[in-house]
Amino acid sequence: MAEIQRPGALYQQVAAAIREAILSGEFEPGAPLPSEAQLIERYKVSRPTVRNAIAALRAEGLIEVKHGKGSFVRSSGLPVLTVERRVSLSGADQFTTADGETWKIVDGPSVYRTQTTAATGSLLQLGEREEVFGCDRTLLHQATGARALHRTLIPFATADQVPGLADSPDAEPEAIYGMLANAGHELWWHETVRARMPLPDERSALHLPDATPVLHTTRTTHRLDRQALILEELCLGADRAQLGYRITADEDGNARTATA
Amino acid sequence: MAEIQRPGALYQQVAAAIREAILSGEFEPGAPLPSEAQLIERYKVSRPTVRNAIAALRAEGLIEVKHGKGSFVRSSGLPVLTVERRVSLSGADQFTTADGETWKIVDGPSVYRTQTTAATGSLLQLGEREEVFGCDRTLLHQATGARALHRTLIPFATADQVPGLADSPDAEPEAIYGMLANAGHELWWHETVRARMPLPDERSALHLPDATPVLHTTRTTHRLDRQALILEELCLGADRAQLGYRITADEDGNARTATA
DNA sequence: AGTCGTAACTCGTCAGGACAAGTGACGTCA
DNA sequence: TGACGTCACTTGTCCTGACGAGTTACGACT
Structure with missing residues (x-):
């Protein structure tokens, strides 16, 4: 993370950055997020940090991860x-x-x-x-x-x-x-x-x-x-x-x- | 883990073992679980594995972790x-x-x-x-x-x-x-x-x-x-x-x- | 053309190490 | 006696490295 670190832990800053990117529309519902390797490159952090951030977003229900395929923005518009x-x-x-x-x-x-x-x-x-x-x-x-x-x-x-x-x-x-x-x-x-x-x-x-x-x-x-x-x-x-x-x-x- | 590995990942076996221990009454509601160091010793695994198992039990809502104090069996008998x-x-x-x-x-x-x-x-x-x-x-x-x-x-x-x-x-x-x-x-x-x-x-x-x-x-x-x-x-x-x-x-x- | 194996991607798991941060008990000092 | 600092314990964070497992596309072989 090159940016200023405001809230707390590094992985939380990464999670917040990804969350903002999703909510701002950079990644649309259903679209794939950057891979872990790309996120490491993008935010200049190690893999555990990236994975920790992704885990936080998963726990929030914001994204969905598929083994071997990638992470995806969860589409909230399921037929209810x-x-x-x-x-x-x-x-x-x-x-x-x-x-x-x-x-x-x-x-x-x-x-x-x-x-x-x-x-x-x-x-x-x-x-x-x-x-x-x-x-x-x-x-x-x-x-x-x-x-x-x-x-x-x-x-x-x-x-x-x-x-x-x-x-x-x-x-x-x-x-x-x-x-x-x-x-x-x-x-x-x-x-x-x-x-x-x-x-x-x-x-x-x-x-x-x-x-x-x-x-x-x-x-x-x-x-x-x-x-x-x-x-x-x-x-x-x-x-x-x-x-x-x-x-x-x-x-x-x-x-x-x-x-x- | 010295035991036979049945279900899948190591951390899941550890999580299952702890879960059984809780449900069998070895740890009562509100009681502290062994510390991470003790779990490492007990199951002969590394700290990430233990933490991964604990994270799984947290996500299930079975235990509760307090920074600096330890992990505790969540007491399910809250006044509802x-x-x-x-x-x-x-x-x-x-x-x-x-x-x-x-x-x-x-x-x-x-x-x-x-x-x-x-x-x-x-x-x-x-x-x-x-x-x-x-x-x-x-x-x-x-x-x-x-x-x-x-x-x-x-x-x-x-x-x-x-x-x-x-x-x-x-x-x-x-x-x-x-x-x-x-x-x-x-x-x-x-x-x-x-x-x-x-x-x-x-x-x-x-x-x-x-x-x-x-x-x-x-x-x-x-x-x-x-x-x-x-x-x-x-x-x-x-x-x-x-x-x-x-x-x-x-x-x-x-x-x-x-x-x- | 169709089938299948391989290679290159993805995430999942696991190890070991280091330091930070919160907690509580104990002992020291005023 | 009381207040406070230290220390030993806890979990939290972060790193490096390695391999396993699922997915997909491409290319070679039949």
Whole structure:
């Protein structure tokens, strides 16, 4: 670096210089950056410094590196799928999310028996190590390439109460909602949304690039008396997908309003 | 590494070994890991290899490194704030999110005039470079330490139509909803949730540790005829906060259901 | 023409060394 | 007793050098 060193470490100055070059339009989205050798020449630094700078830009999600090919400005304009999180009791056949587009099940459904953890048990208003059915699927949204992992957890107590459920724990969510409704339950749902970095196996299952978090939702199905019936988890890569909620205020315009 | 080398690179084997040691309980959450020098001794590798392994675990969010002190297993049991995303028209004074806990405004509100971008213009059903009011706040949830950035965008057309709004674009969201309702509008909202890595300035403003994504929500306030009135953006660190939605099915149990 | 091997590029990995910078404990000195 | 400087520890930064591995294009051989 021949320039004045203002912020801090050398590699941060190099990273800042490259970042500016990208944002100023010198390198367009999708275009290749100079190779490491060229950056060494350009900024008069050693290779570890260049690689450190590149690593910082990768962690920011600004660039993407392909072994044997080079570094590229990540194109931010991927087709984004909005997964509308609403509920239909129609009991549709396909694994759709009510946006008209279909998901393809590329793995599963695989049913197994397991036990609740502290977290899942709490959400289901059960203790730890209670017996539940589990059902996992890996989904691919064909129009956009978005991928997701879906898991359904059904407590034995719920399966026993609802006709047909114990025989088909691999039914799709809205079909299950239909069974619960037919069993006489009035239903509502609560969903929490977290963002986190994917575990290594999630990274590969969802084909996630570097520095890409996942949206992790947990949806509990409740009766009107707040009894939790089933639990669903949906984990989807944040590079191609976002969630959508519709929110309305209650008629009385009071604090207990909401819905989406 | 004296052991058999299965997966791939040396540093990945070291990372896997440390990861196993953590998950097996050899190092408890919050406890310090062996120093780099000790890891070099333990696995018989060079310092770059050890540092590379540590960098991988950092990117996974599994450990946390403090300059001059050492590496520590990140304690996953932070108090998690669930931000319930619902709407009240009560026009409350404080910047609360209806969960009874209060946010403290540590920066702002600062009002300015700006222009729509392609993204925000599209959400507001306007073109690019349309004039809008902007209002930014930095929030701190005192009970949990969660931080958030909030932005309100109000098109001039909306401010002109609604009594009082042009004079106080820095009003808090639910106060603005109240103004809109008083102006005779029936309101509903649509919210999208994305996860992404924070920009450098967001990282420092939100005091985010390594490998921590942000939850980025955009909420548009609509009239019944789908006309968009205002736009809000909320950006909160995913280490201490999650979002909560309540979902109900329509009475007719049809496809157009939802709400949360 | 088609196939295949090689060569020249790219980034990935690993070694060893040196010094800077932050932290905490200990001992010295006022 | 109290304040402060030093020292031993930690991680951060930066260098040089070397080889492995993936990619691509070119040219020779069939």
